[in-house]
Each structure stands twice: as C-alpha cells, then as structure tokens.
Amino acid sequence: MIDSFFPFAATTGSITVRVAVSYLPEQSHPALGRWFWAYHVRVENHGEDACGPIFSFVLDGGREQAMAFLNALELVDISNNIGDSRSLCCHPASTTHYGVSAEVRADMGVVEGMLRINIGLEDPRDLIADLDQALTKVGL
Amino acid sequence: MKKTTGFDRSKTRQWHPATQAIRGGTWRSEHGETSEALFLTSGYTYESAEEVAARFAGEEQGMTYSRLQNPTVAMLEERIALMEGAEACRVQATGMAAMTTALLCQLSAGDHIVAAKAAFGSCRWLVDHLCPRFGIETTVVDGRDNDAWEKAIKPNTKVFFFETPANPTMDIVDMKHVCELAKAHGITTVVDNAFATSVLQRPMDFGADVVAYSATKLMEGQGRVLAGAVCGTGQFINEVLLPFQRNTGPNLSPFNAWVVLKGLETLDLRARRQSENALAVGKAIESRVARMLHPGLASHPQHNLAMSQMDACGPIFSFVLDGGREQAMAFLNALELVDISNNIGDSRSLCCHPASTTHYGVSAEVRADMGVVEGMLRINIGLEDPRDLIADLDQALTKVGL
Incomplete structure (x- = not known):
C-alpha cells in the first residue's frame, strides 16, 4: 500500500492518513482512537474521493501531555499551518484557537489534550516512525 | 524537526x-x-x-x-x-x-x-x-x-x-x-x-x-x-x-x-505520474507511427535493460514518421493541446523536432550516425489527463494522414 502511492498531494496525504490509521490500531493507543476513527468513518460513509491531509487526535493527559508530545517530535514540525507539503502538528487550544474563550473552546470540542496534524509528502514510513517514538516518549 | x-x-x-x-x-x-x-x-x-x-x-x-x-x-x-x-x-x-x-x-x-x-x-x-x-x-x-x-x-x-x-x-x-x-x-x-x-x-x-x-x-x-x-x-x-x-x-x-x-x-509525484501518462500515451499511438522509441514499451529493443535500471519509464519518448521532416513539422503544426517546445521534464506536454532544434548544431552526417532522422519527433508527457493528450495526438496524426 505504501509502495504504490504515486498520485497527487491531496490524495497522497489522504492515503498517508489511512496508512497511519491502519498502523496505529485503536487498542494500541486508546487515547488516539476517537478522532482518527470518527473522521475516517465519516469520510468512508460519504464516499468522498479522499479524506484530505489533516486530522486531529486527543491525548488523555491534557495540555501537558499534548505539549510534551509536540516537543518529542523529531521530523514533524511544530507549526500552526496546514496544507503544506511538510507534515506540521500543533496544539489548537494554545495557538489557532487561543483567541477563543475557554468556554467556547470547550463547547466546540477543542479540548486541552487535542493535537491537529497536517500530513505532508514525506514518506509515510518516516512519519509513522516519528509519531510512534513521540507517543512512546509521552507514555502511550 | x-x-x-x-x-x-x-x-x-x-x-x-x-x-x-x-x-x-x-x-x-x-x-x-x-x-x-x-x-x-x-x-x-x-x-x-x-x-x-x-x-x-x-x-x-x-x-x-x-x-x-x-x-x-x-x-x-x-x-x-x-x-x-x-x-x-x-x-x-x-x-x-x-x-x-x-x-x-x-x-x-x-x-x-x-x-x-x-x-x-x-x-x-x-x-x-x-x-x-x-x-x-x-x-x-x-x-x-x-x-x-x-x-x-x-x-x-x-x-x-x-x-x-x-x-x-x-x-x-x-x-x-x-x-x-x-x-x-x-x-x-x-x-x-x-x-x-x-x-x-x-x-x-x-x-x-x-x-x-x-x-x-x-x-x-x-x-x-x-x-x-x-x-x-x-x-x-x-x-x-x-x-x-x-x-x-x-x-x-x-x-x-x-x-x-x-x-x-513534488519530484517523486511528478516523475511517477508523468511516467504513467507517458506509458498510456505511448501505447495509444504506437500502432500509428513508423517507429516508436519508448523505453517503457516492449517494442524498445532495450526495454528489459531499461526497466532493470529504472523504476519507471520517465516522461519522455520519441517516435518517427515515415514522411520525414515535412510530415514531422506538419504534425507539430497540427497539435492543438501539446506545445511545440524543445524543453523536457515539464509538467506540460511538449513536442519538438530534434533535427531542426535540439540537434540543429550537430552536422547532418553526425545526426544520421546517432539516429536522429528527419522524421523523428520527441515528446515530453506532462501531468495533463492522458485522455486529452491521446485525443490531441490522435487528431494531429489523422491530419497528417496517419
């Protein structure tokens, strides 16, 4: 599956996401499950061409664990942009949604343990290895 | 990082x-x-x-x-x-x-x-x-x-x-x-x-x-x-x-x-997609031209060697029309989508007549010796939909009687 990904950015990013999803089964990282799967299932059900390069996930350890995860990344950049050819990860509560009150953030579901990631054009094996080591470092 | x-x-x-x-x-x-x-x-x-x-x-x-x-x-x-x-x-x-x-x-x-x-x-x-x-x-x-x-x-x-x-x-x-x-x-x-x-x-x-x-x-x-x-x-x-x-x-x-x-x-994506497109286009027009020079096609005398050295065939191939320079130029002039251009590797499809362009500076004798004949055309296949490219080459070949 990984070896046969040649199409364009949007499609490739989506395939990468799927690879990541299949590589990190829900049971191995229970804290990750919700957002991965919710989004994935929704896309599948709607029969869209592809899921796009962006997804979010929640760590149970809140802001502290989310930030430790970001600091543990070695390949993926800590960056609050999306859609780039590089993989970028950020903590929405303290960046993109910093200007939204804590109440409104909670109401829209932007919890403290949430991380948002943009998957780029790097080889997905390198990205998975990086996320894997960062998750391990924060005890997941 | x-x-x-x-x-x-x-x-x-x-x-x-x-x-x-x-x-x-x-x-x-x-x-x-x-x-x-x-x-x-x-x-x-x-x-x-x-x-x-x-x-x-x-x-x-x-x-x-x-x-x-x-x-x-x-x-x-x-x-x-x-x-x-x-x-x-x-x-x-x-x-x-x-x-x-x-x-x-x-x-x-x-x-x-x-x-x-x-x-x-x-x-x-x-x-x-x-x-x-x-x-x-x-x-x-x-x-x-x-x-x-x-x-x-x-x-x-x-x-x-x-x-x-x-x-x-x-x-x-x-x-x-x-x-x-x-x-x-x-x-x-x-x-x-x-x-x-x-x-x-x-x-x-x-x-x-x-x-x-x-x-x-x-x-x-x-x-x-x-x-x-x-x-x-x-x-x-x-x-x-x-x-x-x-x-x-x-x-x-x-x-x-x-x-x-x-x-x-984007090189990895382009090189592989353009190779796929070049293969599709090459297959589609092979039977219409006098000679096809395409490393991705079995008709290339060194196809097996090429594919043992390359992951994919690349975006460029050449072909020869029997009618010489006149027919080759008429073909170029009949193209409606593909550009007449002497570059290669571009995301756009470009076609040229080597004998009068890229190899103009080489003497006629040397050109003949290296196989750059008067009816040869070289094409770079881009990222356009191959169906549109095949349609364009098809109509241009038809216009020059092929």
Whole structure:
C-alpha cells in the first residue's frame, strides 16, 4: 500500500492518513482512537474521493501531555499551518484557537489534550516512525 | 524537526527519498520559517577584520562570497546529494554548465574521453569541438554496444561520458557493465541522468562515479528556471570540481536554487505520474507511427535493460514518421493541446523536432550516425489527463494522414 502511492498531494496525504490509521490500531493507543476513527468513518460513509491531509487526535493527559508530545517530535514540525507539503502538528487550544474563550473552546470540542496534524509528502514510513517514538516518549 | 536537522546526516540518511526531497538540506534561520529562505545576496559582511581573515584562511566556518557559498544554494546541494545517495553535490547555472564543469574540471590536455554518440546536441559539441580545442582526445561510440566501450579504451582514457536514456534516440547504456569496465581501467564515469532523476534511476547504484543533471528538466519540472547539478564523492566534488567552479564561476543563482528546491518537493509525484501518462500515451499511438522509441514499451529493443535500471519509464519518448521532416513539422503544426517546445521534464506536454532544434548544431552526417532522422519527433508527457493528450495526438496524426 505504501509502495504504490504515486498520485497527487491531496490524495497522497489522504492515503498517508489511512496508512497511519491502519498502523496505529485503536487498542494500541486508546487515547488516539476517537478522532482518527470518527473522521475516517465519516469520510468512508460519504464516499468522498479522499479524506484530505489533516486530522486531529486527543491525548488523555491534557495540555501537558499534548505539549510534551509536540516537543518529542523529531521530523514533524511544530507549526500552526496546514496544507503544506511538510507534515506540521500543533496544539489548537494554545495557538489557532487561543483567541477563543475557554468556554467556547470547550463547547466546540477543542479540548486541552487535542493535537491537529497536517500530513505532508514525506514518506509515510518516516512519519509513522516519528509519531510512534513521540507517543512512546509521552507514555502511550 | 529542529532548525538544522536537515543538515544532520545521521538523521537525514535514515529518511526515505520522498522525505529527503521535502526536508533534506533545510537549514532554518532564527525566524524558524517553514519554507526554505531565499538568501538573495552576492556577498557577506563581518563583525571584524579578523573574522573575515579567519574565514578566508579557513580557520572559521562561514560564508564569504556567493560564488563560493550561499545558504539557499547550499540547501539545494545538500538535498540533491541526499536524494542521489551521493556524498556531495554542487549546482550550476544550467545543465550545460553542469556538464562542462563535470568534464573540464577533471580533464587536461593529453587526456582521452570516450562518449556515447547519442547525446544532446550541446553535449556532442562539448565532446566533438570543445575538448579537442584544448588538446583532449575524444572517441564517440555506440553507447548500446558494450564491446565498443572496451575497444575505445586507450592508456590515457580518463572519462566515460553518457546519458541514459539518451536524447532523443532513447538509447540505453548498460550502466553496470560500462561502469565496471571503467572502474577496472581507472576511468571516471560521468552519467547525465536528466531523463530519469534519482527518483526513477540511481546511476551510482550501478557503479557510476559522477552523476550530472540539467535540473531545469524534471527536477524543477514546471518550466520556470534553468539549473544544473553534479554529484559525486566528497573527494571529487570538493577537491576536483570545486576549485574549477570557484574560479570559473558557473554558479547557480540563489533565486533559481530556491525554485528548484520547491520543485524537488513534488519530484517523486511528478516523475511517477508523468511516467504513467507517458506509458498510456505511448501505447495509444504506437500502432500509428513508423517507429516508436519508448523505453517503457516492449517494442524498445532495450526495454528489459531499461526497466532493470529504472523504476519507471520517465516522461519522455520519441517516435518517427515515415514522411520525414515535412510530415514531422506538419504534425507539430497540427497539435492543438501539446506545445511545440524543445524543453523536457515539464509538467506540460511538449513536442519538438530534434533535427531542426535540439540537434540543429550537430552536422547532418553526425545526426544520421546517432539516429536522429528527419522524421523523428520527441515528446515530453506532462501531468495533463492522458485522455486529452491521446485525443490531441490522435487528431494531429489523422491530419497528417496517419
């Protein structure tokens, strides 16, 4: 599956996401499950061409664990942009949604343990290895 | 990734090529910019007279002049070296600057060079006209003939030079055989890999010593800037090529280096998709032309060799119409979507008549000898939908009676 990904950015990013999803089964990282799967299932059900390069996930350890995860990344950049050819990860509560009150953030579901990631054009094996080591470092 | 991770080979050498193409060589400034910075500067300034003296003396790290070093250019050089699996790379202003630098930096009067006869017109000019003016002996051989390479070797043979696939005849050189032969005789092999790039073909895996590029082609890939590159061992690049480059100045502009850096981010995707498109288009028109020269098709006499050296066939192929120059030109004029253009590797489909363009500077006799016949057309297949390309070629072939 990984070896046969040649199409364009949007499609490739989506395939990468799927690879990541299949590589990190829900049971191995229970804290990750919700957002991965919710989004994935929704896309599948709607029969869209592809899921796009962006997804979010929640760590149970809140802001502290989310930030430790970001600091543990070695390949993926800590960056609050999306859609780039590089993989970028950020903590929405303290960046993109910093200007939204804590109440409104909670109401829209932007919890403290949430991380948002943009998957780029790097080889997905390198990205998975990086996320894997960062998750391990924060005890997941 | 940290600001300088892109230059940390203990990490970047572990990455797969697609990752190296996006992140290899990236050196972020104190601003932490996502995309590589464009350092449009000719020179550098210093905090003290001692500092600049120390830099010139090589006692202190740091840049001194953009003919010698430039941050944006250095990022591109490191990225290309990583992708090629080479120890080092230097970039030049054009593909021909790269070829000239790769050859002249190591050749002197009294040396002998053996080159494949099927080559880009300007490469043939280098071998046939420039080298002899400086006392460098030259022999051209049929690059497909393994024995011919061996027979051409003389005691003073210093360099083997070829491109594979060759422009525009699509001749394939057996790289493993020819590189091994060269090694056994202490000869340096210089391979022009512009038709494939490291994504589709890695000549060093077959024993090549030096890989040279027109980065204008697939690497940049979107018809914007000219660029060249030479990859080799650290010893060759730093001790043989660099003194030549620093003192003669065929350097790449930082702006063009930056554009190529952006192009490399999508090279893997483009090279593979354009190869798929080229295969689809080649199959569709094969039965309509007198002769198809397409490394991805079984009709190519060296198809198996080509596919054993390349991951995919690349975006370029040639074909011959029986009606000679007149029919070839009529075909070009009948195209409605594909451009008449003598470039290759572009994301757009481009078609040209080599005998009157890329190989105009080569004498009619030499053209005939290398197989560049009057009815030959060379096409670069881009990223357009292959159905639209096939429809355009179909109507143009019909218009010229085929």
